[in-house]
Amino acid sequence: MGRIELLVVERGRRFKLFVVLFVVLLVGSIVAYAGMGYMSIPISSVGDIVFKTIVGRSDVARHFYGKQWYIVMDVRLPRILSSAVVGASLSMCGVIFQGILLNPLADPYTLGISAGASFGAAVSIVFPFGVFAFFSTQLVAFLFAILTLLFVMRMATFRGVISPTSLILSGVIVTAFFSAGLSFTKYIAGEEVGSIIFWLMGSFSSMDWVSLLMLTVFAAVSGLIFYQYAEDINVLSFGDRVAVSLGVNPTRLRTVLLVVASVLTAATVSVCGIIGFVGIIVPHLFRFLVGADNRRLLVISALGGAIFLSTADNVSRVWLPVEIPIGVLTALIGGPFFAFVFRKRMKGGHLWKR
Amino acid sequence: MEKVIEAIELEYFIEGNKIIDRISIDVSKGRFYAVVGPNGSGKTTLLDILSGSIKPQRGRVKLMDRDIRDMTRRDIARKVAVLPQDTSVLFDFCVFDVLVMGRHPYRDAFGTLDIEDLRLVDSVIDELGLGELLNRPITQISGGERQRCFLGRVIVQDTPIVFLDEATSNLDPYYTHEILGRIKRMTARKGVTVVSVFHDLSLASMYGDYVFFMKNGRIEYKGEVREVMVPEIVEDVFSVKVKVILDEGYPHPVIIPYGR
Numbered sequence: 001m002g003r004i005e006l007l008v009v010e011r012g013r014r015f016k017l018f019v020v021l022f023v024v025l026l027v028g029s030i031v032a033y034a035g036m037g038y039m040s041i042p043i044s045s046v047g048d049i050v051f052k053t054i055v056g057r058s059d060v061a062r063h064f065y066g067k068q069w070y071i072v073m074d075v076r077l078p079r080i081l082s083s084a085v086v087g088a089s090l091s092m093c094g095v096i097f098q099g100i101l102l103n104p105l106a107d108p109y110t111l112g113i114s115a116g117a118s119f120g121a122a123v124s125i126v127f128p129f130g131v132f133a134f135f136s137t138q139l140v141a142f143l144f145a146i147l148t149l150l151f152v153m154r155m156a157t158f159r160g161v162i163s164p165t166s167l168i169l170s171g172v173i174v175t176a177f178f179s180a181g182l183s184f185t186k187y188i189a190g191e192e193v194g195s196i197i198f199w200l201m202g203s204f205s206s207m208d209w210v211s212l213l214m215l216t217v218f219a220a221v222s223g224l225i226f227y228q229y230a231e232d233i234n235v236l237s238f239g240d241r242v243a244v245s246l247g248v249n250p251t252r253l254r255t256v257l258l259v260v261a262s263v264l265t266a267a268t269v270s271v272c273g274i275i276g277f278v279g280i281i282v283p284h285l286f287r288f289l290v291g292a293d294n295r296r297l298l299v300i301s302a303l304g305g306a307i308f309l310s311t312a313d314n315v316s317r318v319w320l321p322v323e324i325p326i327g328v329l330t331a332l333i334g335g336p337f338f339a340f341v342f343r344k345r346m347k348g349g350h351l352w353k354r
Numbered sequence: 355m356e357k358v359i360e361a362i363e364l365e366y367f368i369e370g371n372k373i374i375d376r377i378s379i380d381v382s383k384g385r386f387y388a389v390v391g392p393n394g395s396g397k398t399t400l401l402d403i404l405s406g407s408i409k410p411q412r413g414r415v416k417l418m419d420r421d422i423r424d425m426t427r428r429d430i431a432r433k434v435a436v437l438p439q440d441t442s443v444l445f446d447f448c449v450f451d452v453l454v455m456g457r458h459p460y461r462d463a464f465g466t467l468d469i470e471d472l473r474l475v476d477s478v479i480d481e482l483g484l485g486e487l488l489n490r491p492i493t494q495i496s497g498g499e500r501q502r503c504f505l506g507r508v509i510v511q512d513t514p515i516v517f518l519d520e521a522t523s524n525l526d527p528y529y530t531h532e533i534l535g536r537i538k539r540m541t542a543r544k545g546v547t548v549v550s551v552f553h554d555l556s557l558a559s560m561y562g563d564y565v566f567f568m569k570n571g572r573i574e575y576k577g578e579v580r581e582v583m584v585p586e587i588v589e590d591v592f593s594v595k596v597k598v599i600l601d602e603g604y605p606h607p608v609i610i611p612y613g614r
Contacts, residue, residue: 003485004472004476004479005472008472102444104444231458234451234455235455237444238441238443238452241402241519242436242438244405244436245407245431245435245436245517246431246455246456246458246459247427247431248427248458287445291448291451291491292447292448292451
């Protein structure tokens with residue numbers, strides 16, 4: 001008996017250690033990043049500002065710290081926290097899409113959600129009249145993303161069954177269509193083309209507390225739903241027949257998770273544009289660390305994704321002479337790192353003991 | 355004898371093509387049933403219908419005296435376990451993760467494992483000698499070891515009925531007999547009922563007690579192994595010439611197809 005219990009306890013303990021480590025790292029980096037920038041603010045002041053504001057003494061803090069309070073609370077924190085929430089969301093969605101599409105190459109954009117959103121955004125930028133006059137670019141992008149999802153799901157359903165292959169193919173078709181639409185819109189856009197490109201590249205520079213709050217609610221609710229189904233996704237990795245024999249309904253599971261993950265992805269896209277690479281490398285990276293179990297993978301990827309994207313955004317904001325679009329930077333930082341881990345792993349070497 | 359599966363007048367078609375054509379079968383407790391037939395004769399579809407994975411357009415299935423339409427997927431998963439052919443898995447779950455998955459149909463909303471679950475898993479690890487492999491990713495062990503691990507998952511699922519779908523098709527003789535032998539012993543010791551699709555007719559007659567011959571979505575012949583594993587029937591169903599050897603020193607018919 002002892003052996004099994006030991007194994008379970010030991011794995012649980014190591015996982016908890018990672019979680020604690022990552023939480024400390026995340027909180028630490030958020031506070032540290034809030035102090036960095038054009039005006040440098042000591043970490044102790046940042047801590048004091050945040051603490052006083054949370055406990056309802058913001059007027060005291062505002063009076064005492066003056067301009068520093070506004071910089072931390074109104075400019076930097078919304079931006080840093082948003083990048084963390086988006087990083088966590090995209091990473092979780094990556095785990096989910098890879099799990100339900102049974103494809104390690106899948107990411108939150110595989111099904112064409114980003115292509116749909118981009119097209120929607122471009123159209124609303126170039127034709128700011130008619131229906132588009134009433135909706136913001138964000139909202140149009142979000143609606144296009146959802147419409148794309150519904151269309152892809154409809155196209156991929158045969159005899160009431162949704163299979164991973166048909167989903168991926170439908171995604172490819174829709175992506176090709178919307179990419180062409182986007183190119184055409186850019187072609188006829190004239191001088192608006194700059195705004196389109198800027199929007200598509202993604203940025204956290206104009207984040208406020210309202211968007212952040214909305215995004216956080218989306219992310220938290222989705223995260224709970226994902227976690228609830230994580231065990232079912234594990235079972236689904238062994239194919240639909242095995243999943244059915246263990247009491248899981250694959251098509252229902254796919255439908256629920258596709259909708260939730262896509263809505264979350266659409267929300268991130270509409271708030272801060274398209275940020276590639278996070279959703280595909282973070283799940284892979286942490287699969288190396290905690291194994292394939294989606295329950296653990298979700299938690300650790302959410303934390304790791306938050307650290308990764310907030311760090312990337314900080315690099316762009318603080319350390320580089322000019323701000324590089326965040327979507328570009330994630331690939332620039334993440335690419336080489338992932339290549340290193342991947343090579344090491346494939347050679348059979350252990351980065352760390354499993 | 356106690357009936358564990360009763361299928362009545364099953365019909366299943368896809369866009370007008372009949373895949374299953376009015377099949378009725380009874381399956382009794384503790385026996386090993388072999389299902390054989392040419393490719394595309396509907397064997398796998400029949401298993402999928404009997405395990406509630408697809409719904410037939412006509413007819414009904416009763417599992418342990420309950421209509422399968424009144425059972426949830428979890429209910430069914432506590433009655434029937436399925437071991438398909440060894441397939442590649444993309445994500446490297448370790449052997450222990452896979453064994454524990456056998457308890458999936460019994461887990462509560464929080465997905466916790468209780469001590470009974472762990473005890474069962476532990477006994478299966480000993481029974482199958484999987485102790486050394488527990489932490490190994492299933493993508494990095496041999497096909498035979500992997501199928502033994504999947505068999506472990508099926509035993510952990512602890513169901514009265516087990517379906518095999520060409521479970522040993524790509525295994526070497528050692529693992530083939532190891533896996534089928536263990537399943538066969540489960541029928542004798544625990545009264546588990548087995549329905550297994552085979553391509554190898556000699557294996558079917560060695561492990562099966564009773565054989566269903568399928569062709570074009572119908573059950574053409576059925577009976578005890580020694581009654582139906584005869585050249586006339588095999589030649590009719592598979593359209594090949596066969597030699598059936600009955601040796602006094604070996605208790606099962608050996609079937610050798612030798613030409614068209």
